[in-house]
Every structure is written in structure tokens, then in C-alpha cells.
Amino acid sequence: xxxxxxxxxxxxxxxxxxxxxxxxxxxxxxxxxxxxxxxxxxxxxxxxxxxxxxxxxxxxxxxxxxxxxxxxxxxxxxxxxxxxxxxxxxxxxxxxxxxxxxxxxxxxxxxxxxxxxxxxxxxxxxxxxxxxxxxxxxxxxxxxxxxxxxxxxxxxxxxxxxxxxxxxxxxxxxxxxxxxxxxxxxxxxxxxxxxxxxxxxxxxxxxxxxxxxxxxxxxxxxxx
Ligand code: DC
Numbered sequence: 001x002x003x004x005x006x007x008x009x010x011x012x013x014x015x016x017x018x019x020x021x022x023x024x025x026x027x028x029x030x031x032x033x034x035x036x037x038x039x040x041x042x043x044x045x046x047x048x049x050x051x052x053x054x055x056x057x058x059x060x061x062x063x064x065x066x067x068x069x070x071x072x073x074x075x076x077x078x079x080x081x082x083x084x085x086x087x088x089x090x091x092x093x094x095x096x097x098x099x100x101x102x103x104x105x106x107x108x109x110x111x112x113x114x115x116x117x118x119x120x121x122x123x124x125x126x127x128x129x130x131x132x133x134x135x136x137x138x139x140x141x142x143x144x145x146x147x148x149x150x151x152x153x154x155x156x157x158x159x160x161x162x163x164x165x166x167x168x169x170x171x172x173x174x175x176x177x178x179x180x181x182x183x184x185x186x187x188x189x190x191x192x193x194x195x196x197x198x199x200x201x202x203x204x205x206x207x208x209x210x211x212x213x214x215x216x217x218x219x220x221x222x223x224x
Contacts, residue, residue, distance in 0.1 A: 005030070005123045005221055006138075007214070008131040010191060011145030012180050014152035016202040017127040020145065022074060023211050025125045028218060033118060034069060034076045035128035035135070038111050039102040040089035041067050041078050052097060055104060062110040092160070092167055095175050099182035102129075108188055130189035132197050140221050141214065142197040151203050152176055 007024060009017050018034065025032035042062055043052075051057035068079040077086045088094070101107060108130075115126065115135045126135065132142040147155075153173035160167050183191040193199060200210055 008139035009127040014156040015145040020207040021127040031124040033126040059106040062107040103186040105188040129191040132194040144193040144197040148203040
């Protein structure tokens with residue numbers, strides 16, 4: 001039986017993580033795990049239950065929620081207790097709250113538990129903010145992605161506009177800056193580059209050019 005391979009990718013919002021992770025997963029037939037979708041799902045349920053400012057209720061949600069991610073045709077479908085919530089987790093409202101929810105240590109502990117469990121059983125590509133540092137510190141390949149804030153804001157603005165979400169470029173940029181600050185500044189597992197992560201700046205290169213390199217690393221690992 002061949003060994004399971006874990007590819008861990010961290011970086012700020014809109015740095016190109018999802019694009020790269022999905023491409024790798026599709027090429028290698030690995031499981032793709034979008035951990036941001038999990039924190040988004042909890043945020044959505046907390047808002048819907050009217051408890052977004054009640055830490056204990058949010059922790060109770062994280063402890064009891066049944067989150068399932070299903071990656072199909074380039075989209076991560078998100079199910080909570082059997083209900084699909086995919087279309088509701090990438091709105092400006094969720095964007096404005098998700099970093100505050102994901103800095104709660106008990107919420108993180110529950111999500112990390114699920115993520116580690118998935119990683120025990122398959123080869124996977126996981127992306128998030130603490131994947132290379134906390135969830136899979138011994139991953140076979142670790143990548144830290146980044147890009148200039150203006151480039152990231154343009155990318156995210158384009159994605160939201162394509163979904164007919166009314167928002168200005170400035171609002172998108174401010175949300176990214178605010179999330180960067182909270183995600184990198186929190187006490188529990190802040191976003192940072194792991195010492196042994198390979199750094200990839202996508203300000204002026206496309207991820208396609210790096211894909212080949214990563215796939216050849218994986219081939220080497222498979223042979224060892
Ligand atoms: O990757 P994303 O933009 O969908 O993530 C949404 C938020 O979730 C992000 O701003 C911080 C949080 N997050 C986290 O704290 N840890 C992760 N592993 C993934 C996401």
C-alpha cells in the first residue's frame with residue numbers, strides 16, 4: 001500500500017491557496033480540504049441562531065455540529081447537520097465575522113480535531129491559516145502563499161462581482177486587511193509562515209507555473 005501524502009498550504013485570504021490546492025488535488029486525485037469553509041460554516045450557524053456575540057453558544061455549536069465538505073466540479077459543498085449551506089458562507093456578512101469566530105481557542109480545537117482525523121486516512125491537500133504550523137506540522141510538503149494586498153483585493157472583488165454581490169473594491173480591501181490583522185495577530189495558532197514552508201508569492205505569477213514543480217516533488221516523495 002502506498003503512503004498517504006499530505007500537502008499543507010497556508011496564507012492570507014485571496015493569496016491563491018484555493019486555486020493551487022484544487023489544481024493539485026484534481027491532478028493527483030487527493031482529497032481537498034478547505035478548512036476556511038469550516039470556520040465559515042460555524043459563523044453562518046451562529047448568525048442564523050442569533051448567537052454571534054455569545055461565545056459559549058458558539059463553542060457549543062462547534063462541539064456539536066456535524067460538518068461535511070464535499071469537493072465536486074471545483075466547488076466545495078458544505079453541509080451542516082445534513083443541510084447544504086454552500087451558497088451562504090462566502091458573503092460579505094460572513095467575511096466580516098469569520099475571523100472573530102475563528103480566534104476562539106475552543107472553536108479551533110474542535111475544527112483541528114476533525115481536520116487531523118481526516119488526515120489520518122487519505123492523501124490530501126489542506127489549506128487554511130494553521131495547516132502547516134498546527135494541523136499538519138509534519139506534512140510532506142508545506143507551502144506559504146502570499147500576494148500584494150491590492151492584487152488580492154482585485155481578485156476577491158472580481159469573484160464577488162461575478163456572484164452579483166454588491167460591494168466596492170475599497171470595502172473588499174478593508175475586509176482583507178482587517179482579517180489579515182486578526183488572523184495573524186490572534187494568540188491561538190496565528191497565521192504565520194512555518195520555518196520549513198516553501199514561500200510562494202503570487203503577486204505577479206500564476207499558480208500554474210508552480211504546479212509542475214509541486215507535482216514533481218510529490219512524484220519524488222512517492223518514490224521514497
Ligand atoms: O480561507 P478563508 O478566507 O475561507 O477563511 C475564512 C477565515 O477562517 C479566515 O479569515 C480565518 C479563518 N481560518 C482559520 O482561522 N484557520 C484556518 N485553518 C482556516 C481559516
